[in-house]
Amino acid sequence: MPELPEVETVRRSLAAHVVGQQIVAVDVRRSDVVAAPEHGEMFPMALMERTIEGLERRGKYLLMALSDNLWLVVHLRMTGRWVLTAPETPEPAHTHVILRLSGGQELRYTDPRRFGRLRLVSADGLALCPGLSTLGPEPLDPAYRPEHLAEALARRTTRIKALLLDQHVIAGLGNIYADEALAMAAIHPDRPASSLTTDEVACLYQSIQRVLQAGIDAKGTSFRDYVDGEGQKGAFQEQLWVYGREGEPCRRCGGTILRAKRGGRSAHFCPYCQV
DNA sequence: ACGGTGCCCTGGCCGC
């Protein structure tokens, strides 16, 4: 499930190979993964012969800068993958889009659950892109400070974990890194957001940055499906404190990690040292 | 504006 560190790892692993290459063929197998342009033939036509000028990331969005001021905006959601492979490599199941590059390799988009979406927009249209235009601050941006997090949590009655998952509040956290950041900060996920003290917000701010950076350093968490642009798994699952560790001892206090349903998804935490 | 719920979608897993 790609969150900020996974998308950043995909970005880095692909950028080294694809930037500067031209798209010489486009094959769309399932047009329902293409959210824009809506007309089926426009997407491949517009991509043809464009040069990939850069790869960027914003929150969990992967942004491919193309020649002629075009952007390919990608959200991988749960099971989306971009993998660069030789054309003779057998095609994996659920391959929905293939971009043949001038270097001879294929950039393949696969997504078993088809939650992910590709959106081709002009540079002007980028600001109007659903999701992207209302995205909250980038947590690893040096301009992002603890005061910004404090302001976003003030007067909010909802659970702190629900706010961390809200992409308008802060961009890039998903279920894994939200649980991990709260565990590192020793804050209970059910705490009302506005109940956090200034010190707790500062600690949470630092925990968010540390857990995201550690995730990037480990090239992401490969809990189920995630691989990077070269098909490689990440290693952060080996360092997890709470996510997927129900019934196991807390790495800080030895207490038993709990898993509880919150708003349709599971929260993992140590009920003894997360208060 | 805010908080909460349900939906999409399929592979994998569990129990019978």
Next chain:
DNA sequence: TGCGGCCAGGGCACCG
């Protein structure tokens, strides 16, 4: 071995 049911969860529509 087969099959039904459930679970994983990001983003958004929708409701009160």
